[in-house]
Amino acid sequence: MGQGQPTAVPEPKYWHLRTVLLRTIDAEFSTGQVIPNERELSARFGVARATLRQALDQLEMEGRLVRRRGIGTLIAAPRVGIPVATPVGGPGESGPGAVSGLTWRTVDCVSAPASARLAAALGIPEGETVHTVRRLRLVQGQIMATESLHVPESAVPHLPAVPHVVGGAAEQDRAKSVLRQLERLGADGQSRSVELGVAEAEEAALLERPPGTPVLVVTTQYAAADRLVALAVSTYRADTCRLTFGETGKVEVTPVRAGAVRSAS
Amino acid sequence: MGQGQPTAVPEPKYWHLRTVLLRTIDAEFSTGQVIPNERELSARFGVARATLRQALDQLEMEGRLVRRRGIGTLIAAPRVGIPVATPVGGPGESGPGAVSGLTWRTVDCVSAPASARLAAALGIPEGETVHTVRRLRLVQGQIMATESLHVPESAVPHLPAVPHVVGGAAEQDRAKSVLRQLERLGADGQSRSVELGVAEAEEAALLERPPGTPVLVVTTQYAAADRLVALAVSTYRADTCRLTFGETGKVEVTPVRAGAVRSAS
Numbered sequence: 001m002g003q004g005q006p007t008a009v010p011e012p013k014y015w016h017l018r019t020v021l022l023r024t025i026d027a028e029f030s031t032g033q034v035i036p037n038e039r040e041l042s043a044r045f046g047v048a049r050a051t052l053r054q055a056l057d058q059l060e061m062e063g064r065l066v067r068r069r070g071i072g073t074l075i076a077a078p079r080v081g082i083p084v085a086t087p088v089g090g091p092g093e094s095g096p097g098a099v100s101g102l103t104w105r106t107v108d109c110v111s112a113p114a115s116a117r118l119a120a121a122l123g124i125p126e127g128e129t130v131h132t133v134r135r136l137r138l139v140q141g142q143i144m145a146t147e148s149l150h151v152p153e154s155a156v157p158h159l160p161a162v163p164h165v166v167g168g169a170a171e172q173d174r175a176k177s178v179l180r181q182l183e184r185l186g187a188d189g190q191s192r193s194v195e196l197g198v199a200e201a202e203e204a205a206l207l208e209r210p211p212g213t214p215v216l217v218v219t220t221q222y223a224a225a226d227r228l229v230a231l232a233v234s235t236y237r238a239d240t241c242r243l244t245f246g247e248t249g250k251v252e253v254t255p256v257r258a259g260a261v262r263s264a265s
Numbered sequence: 266m267g268q269g270q271p272t273a274v275p276e277p278k279y280w281h282l283r284t285v286l287l288r289t290i291d292a293e294f295s296t297g298q299v300i301p302n303e304r305e306l307s308a309r310f311g312v313a314r315a316t317l318r319q320a321l322d323q324l325e326m327e328g329r330l331v332r333r334r335g336i337g338t339l340i341a342a343p344r345v346g347i348p349v350a351t352p353v354g355g356p357g358e359s360g361p362g363a364v365s366g367l368t369w370r371t372v373d374c375v376s377a378p379a380s381a382r383l384a385a386a387l388g389i390p391e392g393e394t395v396h397t398v399r400r401l402r403l404v405q406g407q408i409m410a411t412e413s414l415h416v417p418e419s420a421v422p423h424l425p426a427v428p429h430v431v432g433g434a435a436e437q438d439r440a441k442s443v444l445r446q447l448e449r450l451g452a453d454g455q456s457r458s459v460e461l462g463v464a465e466a467e468e469a470a471l472l473e474r475p476p477g478t479p480v481l482v483v484t485t486q487y488a489a490a491d492r493l494v495a496l497a498v499s500t501y502r503a504d505t506c507r508l509t510f511g512e513t514g515k516v517e518v519t520p521v522r523a524g525a526v527r528s529a530s
């Protein structure tokens with residue numbers, strides 16, 4: 001007060017550096033190019049290595065930079081737009097909203113009594129058997145998401161009885177049976193929600209990322225004949241994925257980085 | 266190797282503490298309750314204050330905890346489910362997907378030539394005038410999102426000519442005129458994408474959060490008669506919002522925390 005100082009904005013040092021770095025990157029480098037190493041960058045911007053590393057971590061989390069062992073830090077490719085509304089059984093490689101190279105890989109299929117929380121979410125009695133198919137969603141061979149698809153036994157009663165199947169080809173077959181039955185029911189992903197989450201240890205391992213990696217958690221309820229028949233919880237890598245929704249065909253969601261439009265407006 | 270030690274998982278200390286804290290919180294406290302202070306917690310869990318603070322920061326970012334000056338750290342309320350597909354002009358307080366207490370507040374309305382990036386996203390020539398309406402989306406008085414709605418002049422040619430309007434009631438009127446014209450055109454939000462972003466300085470100020478706060482960036486293309494008439498870029502607070510999509514009415518997206526289902530499954 002009365003000292004002629006401008007109002008101080010409570011902006012952390014690393015955050016200011018992140019914004020400066022982002023501007024530099026956008027102006028001087030393009031996708032796939034290696035940026036100068038930490039020593040050079042900290043000299044150029046006159047900052048401590050710790051601050052620089054914090055800013056680089058932030059930009060990696062935002063999907064702007066990628067660190068590759070033995071190569072250095074590269075400008076990341078734009079996020080891949082992934083349509084969330086794909087048929088429950090298939091890869092969604094054709095039809096509207098198709099993504100070339102999109103595939104599923106089954107991890108396992110476990111049948112177990114529903115916990116109180118899962119039962120409430122599925123609208124079934126606690127303890128009813130639920131089949132859970134875990135899958136990975138890949139785009140051109142790169143892991144983009146994990147999915148746990150929970151299907152109450154009562155929704156797919158005609159499943160061939162193969163109790164206590166663990167691992168191997170038999171488990172893959174069982175997963176396929178569950179998915180095929182859901183398709184036959186005409187299961188339709190009717191309502192979805194998206195929220196920010198973090199990859200817990202097991203999910204992180206499946207995504208081949210460290211625990212705590214930010215993910216977009218998509219919850220989808222599948223209904224057939226007005227009855228809830230499945231619940232899918234998917235975790236998408238927030239650094240590499242952009243989720244697309246809504247009617248397709250007419251107007252395509254422009255593959256422009258939202259940030260680019262935001263800063264340009 | 267040969268030392269009998271278990272395989273070390275590269276899990277940062279604060280991350281382990283975060284998971285332990287989360288389990289404790291879920292078991293011992295409910296929404297709105299104040300948890301013990303930092304001194305007590307660091308003693309109880311035998312960790313350094315810095316590590317504890319990092320874990321608390323993480324849980325605040327995840328929307329599990331809220332810090333209130335003069336009160337302490339509280340268990341946060343569950344995230345608010347917000348339907349993303351609402352009419353362009355209205356608050357979406359009635360009809361399917363309605364949220365009680367959902368309102369919009371206009372911040373400003375600026376008309377300026379489109380940058381190259383914005384022009385490309387809107388499919389118009391660079392330099393064409395674009396009206397940008399900035400709004401806040403509130404639920405029960407709490408700011409949930411900012412929105413920048415970009416409308417090319419050519420899409421709303423019948424706007425009353427009021428050049429160089431800045432601030433005040435005239436600007437609010439102009440924003441209303443733009444929204445009304447879009448409604449008259451029957452503008453329909455046809456395709457959307459969602460990705461993780463961070464609030465830049467200006468957005469952060471509007472959201473009343475520090476810069477760098479994680480946000481869910483929703484990009485919506487509005488079309489009328491198969492022509493793109495508007496582009497909206499919204500930033501939702503990732504700590505307090507859960508976005509809902511898709512057909513409404515038939516099955517309601519269960520307001521169960523995805524994390525809860527994930528950990529329960």
